[in-house]
Amino acid sequence: MADTFKATFHKIDPQRKRHAFEIFGYDFMIDADFKVFLIECNTNPCLELCCPLLARVIPAMLDNAFRLAVDPLFPPPDFNMARKNTLHEILPLNKFELIFDERREGEALRKLFKNQKEMTRKFIFIL
Numbered sequence: 001m002a003d004t005f006k007a008t009f010h011k012i013d014p015q016r017k018r019h020a021f022e023i024f025g026y027d028f029m030i031d032a033d034f035k036v037f038l039i040e041c042n043t044n045p046c047l048e049l050c051c052p053l054l055a056r057v058i059p060a061m062l063d064n065a066f067r068l069a070v071d072p073l074f075p076p077p078d079f080n081m082a083r084k085n086t087l088h089e090i091l092p093l094n095k096f097e098l099i100f101d102e103r104r105e106g107e108a109l110r111k112l113f114k115n116q117k118e119m120t121r122k123f124i125f126i127l
Helices: 002-008 052-069 102-126
Strands: 025-030 036-042
């Protein structure tokens, strides 16, 4: 997954909109030897709760995404005195893992892409 972001980071959100986020859906296949293959990445993943597992995973994923993207801008009210056993108590921690940080890796990748474009132009010109 990290490689897909490294390969396309300059095309994802090219205007660098602030305070925006997107959820991607990755489809994988695992063979008999447990080798993992990426089938596709979707920019509009299905969020249908069609089985008990997805009915647990998808709402938790959305809750974590909103905690990362929305809560810093609009902090939720403090409900310490209110209901117990809420979703926030069940899933208190962020379950996402940072797989690509443009601030750390972006400049080197920009240089790499620029060099590859120049090499391609030179190669085409030579032919």
